[in-house]
Amino acid sequence: MIKEVIVVEGRDDVTAVKRAVEAECIAVGGFGINAKVIERIKEAQRRKGVIILTDPDFAGEKIRRIISKRVSGIKHAYISQKEGIKDGDIGVENASPEAILRALNNAKITVEEKQELFTLQDLIYFGLSGDNNAKERRDFIGRELGIGCCNSRQFLSRLNNYGIPKEEFKAALKKLEEKEKGE
Incomplete structure (x- = not known):
């Protein structure tokens, strides 16, 4: 299991990440990043660390900058536009599990044994x-x-x-x- 919490844009991105790795994800809902979402990301950063994996487009980069300004010390994972395009649509949700795993590995993920303290x-x-x-x-x-x-x-x-x-x-x-x- 990946120690860090992975921050993505939407639910389809969460699905794509979970096809590639076992990890906790936060979907920011595109530009709808509100104070509650930022607080969740800050808490995730404090407890486990955060990796941002947004779409390789203008909107994804803008979301990445917004989060980076408000939460310090986060890691960044990137997929290329070529890896994220399908039928003219560009996004993490279109990337293969291999491309997502490569991007996360390049961001220096930490792998830890999954703990189940709660049932x-x-x-x-x-x-x-x-x-x-x-x-x-x-x-x-x-x-x-x-x-x-x-x-x-x-x-x-x-x-x-x-x-x-x-x-x-x-x-x-x-x-x-x-x-x-x-x-």
């Missing part, structure tokens, strides 16, 4: 999955940990891939419980 049973036990209030509870914990709001499967993946320590998770749970008692 689906943990999410169920703490009311973060399979409970009427699970979504609201995940959203609160996700904000506390800086990993964002998402469904149970993605939440579990982020807990493990961002390397969230059990102590930090328990501290966020405690804040949630205190909030729920106060309501």
Whole structure:
């Protein structure tokens, strides 16, 4: 598994990256980079490191510059226009798994053994999955940990891939419980 979180433009790019490697990805949604997305990228950089892999076009370079100005110390991966073009459309989503892997290797990825500190049973036990209030509870914990709001499967993946320590998770749970008692 790649240690760093890979930042791409959209969902199709995430799919292409996951065909090539096992990694956590953040899709910025094109030019829709808002403060929440930047905070997630900063948190990913703090915890694991970040590699930007955007489309080899003007828009991709502009997105790369926007992120680079706001998040320091990130790595950059590049595919060529030739590797990213298909039927006149240019983008990471069109690149072969080999081209993506080559770009990531050139960015000096770090490979680490995948750790699974958290399981689906943990999410169920703490009311973060399979409970009427699970979504609201995940959203609160996700904000506390800086990993964002998402469904149970993605939440579990982020807990493990961002390397969230059990102590930090328990501290966020405690804040949630205190909030729920106060309501």
